[in-house]
Amino acid sequence: MPLSWLALLRRRRLSLIILACLLALLPIGCAKLEQTERELVFRIEPGTARWFNGLPAGLEDVQLQSPELTAEESLHAWWWPASRQDAPTLLYLHGSRWNLTGQLFRIEQLHAMGFSVLAVDYRGFGQSRGALPSERSVYQDAAIAWQHLARLQPEPGKRFIYGHSLGGAVAVNLAHELASEHSSAQAGGLIVESSFTNLGDIAAAVTHTSLPVRWLLSQDFDSLGKIGAVGVPVLIAHGRDDRYVPSRFSEELFAAASEPKQLLLIDGANHNNGLRMAGANYRQALQTLGLLPN
Template sequence: MLYLRIISGLGLIIAVMVIIYVVSALYNFFMQSHYVYCPEKEILATPFDIKVYFEEIIFRSPDGVNLSGWFIPCKARKEVVLLFHGNGGNISTRLAFIKYLYRKLGLSLFIIDYRGYGKSEGKPSEEGTYLDARAAWEYLMQSRKINPEDIIIYGRSLGGSVAARLAGEVKKGVLILDSTFTSLKDIASEMYPYLPVRKFLKYDYPTIEYIRDVMCPVLIIHSSEDDYIPFSHAATLYEHANEPKKLLKISGGHNNSYIKSEQVFIEGIRNFISGKYKED
């Protein structure tokens, strides 16, 4: 009898654990879009609040979605940074980074909100972010008459995958990947090793595949102390990137590495833009 009770108790424990696992898996499956995209609609501030002149731009995606962005001109140099942010907030939550790049590098900036973020219409989706990025590129070339060779495609975190996809399509300019993953499924499986995320995750963002198609110079920036995306992702991306390429190792957390490693970060970008990667 005691043996049967033990078996029955173990069976009950296993059944409860299975139920908890299934419920957890189902919850994460149906909520995955909320993990991938964390947009905020309210614009909390603008570059005017940090005493930087800007133009608010409304442009249209290939599938007819009205998108919002900020163009911040700088006459010091002809290059323009086309900036794609990460998965949370909106362009107004990147003011500190915008100010940092603008004042430290002296370059014009064009930062956009993906559909569903900030003042951009629509609902975020993987294909939508790619369409939005292409629309931003076309805006710079057609409306601003920017030479494609002078466009610096810059993506942070999830925006790095969007940037790599665009760079692989246009084959022009230069590409900077900052704190970017090899693929969303790779990073998700590392964060949730007990769940079958590779099988059920609807989103991919396979940066590792896109970077193989990039024929322009590539700079990969990543912190060895990144608390969200391990440095190994950057090393793998670098391994699969075409020449010319450069890997810039910095320190600090996922969201503050550019501040903690300011000198290395800024000098690395300046040298890259100036073409010194050709010396490696």
């Protein structure tokens, strides 16, 4: 028996009420989804890494200042000058999970190569105060650290950007922004290690799914779309035995990058020990690109 006009009107009104409720709840759901996504992306481990045994001689604690930081925020960094006053200077941008105390072994290796190193903890990591990081906030933190590094090293050709894992995406973005905002080169080169093309690609790889998970992501970290326009020499390094981030992502980044560029795929290296396992090959690749003096 057909519904009366009154019944149809009541049903339509109920549907509109339900739709209005869903639309009202959608921002709350999206906000919660974004927070969960950021928690999974950054996976912050509080406190000191268990393998940290204290700061080496000559390494200094630094608090970076910027009008972009609120009274409740701070940006903590390490500054480790090389023995040579004219040494190249490198901004170290770490990946997810571990703060600077978990990065010291890699910072030591870069310093031993002859770099002065400025390493920064993003807000929310280590001694840097702030809320849960986002793609936007870590990009901003890298830019603040770069401004400080530029004061420490006034020669653009001796400034370098290094990023490991997620920090590689932060490094690519910083190099891209510098190239976009300035008519002359502000850095001498870019080093990206154990990183990926974009967050959607790595999310699909980690979850072993062909579903379009990128549609659910609010953070992009799109290195693939930026690396071709960074305007500086690029070294891309990756361990062939990386179980977390497949080395094929670095091959894709290398293909998208402009010359001059070098790809260093390291046999037997995993996600974290590429610099050590590569040994002299890493130094040679840096020297070939002019990122490190002979």
